[in-house]
Amino acid sequence: MNKTGCKVILNSTDNTLTAVAGNGARGEINAPAGTAVSDGLTPGTPGFRMRTAAFSVLLAAAAGPAWAAGIQADTSAPSNQQPTVLQTANGLPQVNIQTPTAGGVSVNQYRQFDVDRQGAVLNNSRRTVQTRQAGWIQGNPWLARGEAKVIVNQVNSADPSLLGGYIEVAGRRAEVVLANPAGIQANGGGFIHASGVTLSTGRPLFDNGRLSGFRVRDGNISINGGGLDTAGADYTRILARTAQIHAGVWAQDLSVVAGANDVAADGRHTAVSDGRPAPAAAVDTAQLGGMYAGRITLIATGRGSAAGNAGQIFAAAGGVTLSADGKIGNSGSIVAADSVQNSTAAAVSVQTADFANSGTVSSQGETGILTRNLDNSGLITSAGGLRIRTQNLDNRQTLQGARLDMETRRLDNSGRIAQTGMQELAVAADSLINSGLTGQAPEDGGSITAGGGIGLSTQSRLPNTGKLYLTGLNAQGSLLDNRQGTIITRRADITAQTWDNRRGSLQSAGSLHAALQNLDNRNGRIAVNQNAGIRAQNIANQNGQIDTGRLNAQTARLDNTEGRILSGGSTGLHISDGLDNRNGLIAAAADVQIQDSGRQNLNIRNPSGEILAGQNLGIQAGSLAAQGILAANRNLAVRLKNSLTLEQDIRAGESLTLKTEGGLNNSHTLEGGRSVLVEAANIDNTVSGRIQSGSDTRLKAADITNRGLINSNGLTLLKAGGTVSNTGTGRIYGDRVAVEAEKLLNRGEKTAGGETKAATVAARRHLAVGAGKIGNQDGAKLSGEGSLNIGGRLDNHHQASGTADSLVNAGAVIEAGTDARISVQSLQNVNAHFELEEYPAETGGQIKEYARAGEADRYREGRDGHYDNSQGKKTSRRQASISPTAAG
Numbered sequence: 001m002n003k004t005g006c007k008v009i010l011n012s013t014d015n016t017l018t019a020v021a022g023n024g025a026r027g028e029i030n031a032p033a034g035t036a037v038s039d040g041l042t043p044g045t046p047g048f049r050m051r052t053a054a055f056s057v058l059l060a061a062a063a064g065p066a067w068a069a070g071i072q073a074d075t076s077a078p079s080n081q082q083p084t085v086l087q088t089a090n091g092l093p094q095v096n097i098q099t100p101t102a103g104g105v106s107v108n109q110y111r112q113f114d115v116d117r118q119g120a121v122l123n124n125s126r127r128t129v130q131t132r133q134a135g136w137i138q139g140n141p142w143l144a145r146g147e148a149k150v151i152v153n154q155v156n157s158a159d160p161s162l163l164g165g166y167i168e169v170a171g172r173r174a175e176v177v178l179a180n181p182a183g184i185q186a187n188g189g190g191f192i193h194a195s196g197v198t199l200s201t202g203r204p205l206f207d208n209g210r211l212s213g214f215r216v217r218d219g220n221i222s223i224n225g226g227g228l229d230t231a232g233a234d235y236t237r238i239l240a241r242t243a244q245i246h247a248g249v250w251a252q253d254l255s256v257v258a259g260a261n262d263v264a265a266d267g268r269h270t271a272v273s274d275g276r277p278a279p280a281a282a283v284d285t286a287q288l289g290g291m292y293a294g295r296i297t298l299i300a301t302g303r304g305s306a307a308g309n310a311g312q313i314f315a316a317a318g319g320v321t322l323s324a325d326g327k328i329g330n331s332g333s334i335v336a337a338d339s340v341q342n343s344t345a346a347a348v349s350v351q352t353a354d355f356a357n358s359g360t361v362s363s364q365g366e367t368g369i370l371t372r373n374l375d376n377s378g379l380i381t382s383a384g385g386l387r388i389r390t391q392n393l394d395n396r397q398t399l400q401g402a403r404l405d406m407e408t409r410r411l412d413n414s415g416r417i418a419q420t421g422m423q424e425l426a427v428a429a430d431s432l433i434n435s436g437l438t439g440q441a442p443e444d445g446g447s448i449t450a451g452g453g454i455g456l457s458t459q460s461r462l463p464n465t466g467k468l469y470l471t472g473l474n475a476q477g478s479l480l481d482n483r484q485g486t487i488i489t490r491r492a493d494i495t496a497q498t499w500d501n502r503r504g505s506l507q508s509a510g511s512l513h514a515a516l517q518n519l520d521n522r523n524g525r526i527a528v529n530q531n532a533g534i535r536a537q538n539i540a541n542q543n544g545q546i547d548t549g550r551l552n553a554q555t556a557r558l559d560n561t562e563g564r565i566l567s568g569g570s571t572g573l574h575i576s577d578g579l580d581n582r583n584g585l586i587a588a589a590a591d592v593q594i595q596d597s598g599r600q601n602l603n604i605r606n607p608s609g610e611i612l613a614g615q616n617l618g619i620q621a622g623s624l625a626a627q628g629i630l631a632a633n634r635n636l637a638v639r640l641k642n643s644l645t646l647e648q649d650i651r652a653g654e655s656l657t658l659k660t661e662g663g664l665n666n667s668h669t670l671e672g673g674r675s676v677l678v679e680a681a682n683i684d685n686t687v688s689g690r691i692q693s694g695s696d697t698r699l700k701a702a703d704i705t706n707r708g709l710i711n712s713n714g715l716t717l718l719k720a721g722g723t724v725s726n727t728g729t730g731r732i733y734g735d736r737v738a739v740e741a742e743k744l745l746n747r748g749e750k751t752a753g754g755e756t757k758a759a760t761v762a763a764r765r766h767l768a769v770g771a772g773k774i775g776n777q778d779g780a781k782l783s784g785e786g787s788l789n790i791g792g793r794l795d796n797h798h799q800a801s802g803t804a805d806s807l808v809n810a811g812a813v814i815e816a817g818t819d820a821r822i823s824v825q826s827l828q829n830v831n832a833h834f835e836l837e838e839y840p841a842e843t844g845g846q847i848k849e850y851a852r853a854g855e856a857d858r859y860r861e862g863r864d865g866h867y868d869n870s871q872g873k874k875t876s877r878r879q880a881s882i883s884p885t886a887a888g
Helices: 052-061
Strands: 006-011 016-021 071-073 084-087 093-096 105-113 120-124 129-131 135-137 150-155 161-163 166-171 174-179 184-186 189-192 194-200 203-207 210-216 220-223 235-240 242-245 248-250 253-258 261-264 269-271 283-285 290-300 306-309 312-330 333-336 348-357 360-363 367-376 379-395 398-413 416-419 425-434 454-459 461-463 467-469 472-481 486-489 492-500 505-508 512-520 525-540 545-559 564-567 571-580 585-588 592-596 603-605 610-613 617-621 623-625 629-632 636-640 644-646 650-652 655-660 664-666 669-672 675-679 682-685 690-693 696-701 703-706 709-712 715-720 723-727 731-747 760-777 781-784 787-791 804-810 813-816 820-830 849-851 858-860 880-883
Touching: 071 084, 105 203, 120 150, 120 174, 129 166, 150 203, 166 174, 174 203, 189 194, 194 210, 210 235, 220 235, 235 242, 242 253, 283 290, 290 306, 312 360, 348 360, 348 379, 367 398, 472 486, 564 571, 571 585, 585 592, 592 610, 603 617, 610 617, 617 623, 617 629, 623 636, 623 644, 629 636, 636 650, 650 655, 655 669, 669 675, 675 690, 682 696, 690 696, 696 703, 696 709, 703 715, 703 731, 709 715, 715 723, 723 760, 731 781, 760 813, 781 787, 787 804, 787 813, 813 820
Parallel strands: 093 120, 105 150, 120 166, 150 174, 161 184, 166 189, 174 194, 184 220, 194 235, 220 242, 235 253, 242 283, 248 290, 253 290, 283 306, 290 312, 306 312, 312 333, 312 348, 333 360, 348 367, 360 379, 367 379, 379 398, 398 416, 398 425, 425 454, 425 461, 454 472, 461 472, 467 486, 472 492, 486 505, 492 512, 505 525, 512 525, 525 545, 545 564, 545 571, 564 585, 571 592, 571 603, 585 610, 592 617, 603 623, 610 629, 617 636, 629 650, 636 655, 644 664, 650 669, 655 675, 664 682, 669 690, 675 696, 682 703, 690 709, 696 715, 703 723, 709 731, 715 731, 723 731, 731 760, 760 781, 760 787, 760 804, 781 813, 787 820, 804 820, 820 880
Antiparallel strands: 006 016, 071 105, 084 093, 129 135, 203 210, 210 261, 261 269, 849 858
16 A cells, blocks of 8 residues: 555566555455456556566565564475465465465465454455455466465464464465464454365375375364454365364364374275374363354274264254264264254264263254264263164163164163154163163154164173163063063064063064063063064073963973963973973963974973863873863873873863873873873872763773773773772763773772772773672672673774683673673672563473583583582572583
8 A cells, every 4th residue: 555545566467566445344245256356447557567576676676564473474485386465455475375386275374474453365366356355456477377276375383373263265266275383372363255265284285287086094183262353265175183162163064184184185084093092082062062064074093093082063954964983072062953844964973982061962854873982971862763783872861862773782771762753763782871761752752762662682691670661672682581571663673692580571462472581570571462482591481471472381390380471372381301381371362382303311300280272282201290280272282201100180161182102190080072082101090080081982001990081971991001900989881881991890998988899890881890809898889871791802993802711790880771691711709689570482392401601512400510609699580691610
């Protein structure tokens, strides 16, 4: 500015200087690049015309005044990289940048580059141009071949650059680079008319006249006080080893890359290991700091490098991206929103080794967190999807999203996990510790919702003392600890060493599949509406309850003491060692099958227990302590290796089958609505024992002893390889009774009171006895109300055939209502009144005679042979055929 208040402008058209009014002020807008502006003084006026040579002298005279002390060119730099520093008419530093390369890069080196609150101008105009801060300024003679696209300001100093005001690009809009390895401090700094802004503590790198990147190894960039305003630039990059954001940064597209890196011109970076430890806080945003941009990217490289935000990070259009090789801590706010409702762009992405959030992370769009450890004691919320991939997730406050997709090895939830959308929530964790509430909460004050439910997958541990409301549970690993916890799910797949459900509850509306070493459901409840498959070495269900639509369990040991195992369909229990059902209940609406899956080592204890089937009950075991109730509405089958002492009833609505390789001692009731089949080594049916069926009762053993009741409304069949002993109170009844044995003993017995009870074998229609030796004595009775047939064996139709060795009828009764056929080798009827009915022969005479069965010889009474009927009594109301041994 001269004394007349004018300033001198170089007119590049004719290389003359023109004086114009010097009253430019801040707030004015730059004229278009290359446009010469005049205030009425004609450039060609003789009084103001000066040649280029004279102008060069003026430039030299103006090169080093005191007002430009904040910006000083580096005179040791190559001459084509030394800018010319002038003063504008209103006292601002004006930097005439050096001639750009063919690639449009103007490289300028400085010993000092400080900007105070008044600001500075980088002159990128060949012609007179109007600026916002300095009004009109003259054109830059170094730009005769064209303006720069990139203005590189490289500071060679031991001191950081201070930015206290705005740096304005005059003329053509260009990217401004300020690079100072000693650091940059901004406090009220900003940029005007810059297409892009790069602040770097790295050395600029060039390739064929183009800016190729930066070599960043040291230096700190700090934003304090009045902050940094680059909102007019399309993009802003802060490249340093460390960055401290203690005040606001305003930008459109903000990128902060901290650490030792080689950064390309397009922003891509490569971390470089220099052997030094990473800074404790590579990026630090303090409580009063903040970043406000359309899009924000924060990157901290280097092993262990950390980034912290206690202020505000707010992206209004393009989302927030945070990345650190070490830890990111947020106690402030990280927000991504979009005023035009572009939820796709308004996203938050966090990628780091560790992420600790005690503040707020909020996005209008999607939120993605990829980290080794996520510690959330604040709010992480997403109007779109929230996707989390981590090894360890500790949630003490709130995780919320319209869609949640979570995978973690360990999830410790004492807070709230919420999904507001209607789709299924996916949570995958190796280990989950839940003492809070997760899932579809009830309406009475539940604080967590998942409109479409939650799918939870774990891979290691899942300790849950809270409530989980899930659509799916997939738990794999060492422990599912649901002690006093509640899990409500649509389906469950559990693979673990141990599932501890003591006093806990798992409810599945669908299926359950569990592969375990140990299931501890003591005082717990497992409820499954559909199929439940449980495979475990040990199942403890003392005082517990397992309710299923259908159950298939495989285990070595099942303890159901005072427990309940219920099924709306069928129950299959495959057990190799032991089932303890003392005071317990095992019941199914359809079938119950208990199978020995080992080598017939299964020991079933059922004192005061109940095993009930709505249809069929099948038991295969080594041994059964049958002090409890076994019952089936249809068929019941028990197969054992060892002896059975029956101390409670076994009932079947249709058929009952009981087979044991040992003996059977029965003092209760074996009953089948249609049939009963009992096979054992020996059968002892005691006084209180009852074996009976509606139509078919069959017993088979080496020896059968009966003091109770054996009965049917159809066929009663006893087959013994040795002896059938029907003693005292013994009763063998049926419409048809068939007995086959080596020996049949049917005899009376004195009671403890001295009373003699007489045994009975009686058929309502037909009695068939096939035995080698038959003893009927002491008031006992062999009776067929229809016919009676005695021989040595039974044929395939359960009829007596052949000849018995002997029949002793001593003080007893053998009777038939119609026909009696007795075929024996030796017959003793002691102390009897044997009566034969007389009937008219064809000759009209009365003849009494007897004959040996199958022989033509006949013997008349008192004449031929010998017949001893001194004590026995044999009677027939019709015809009797008796074959005794002939005398002599």
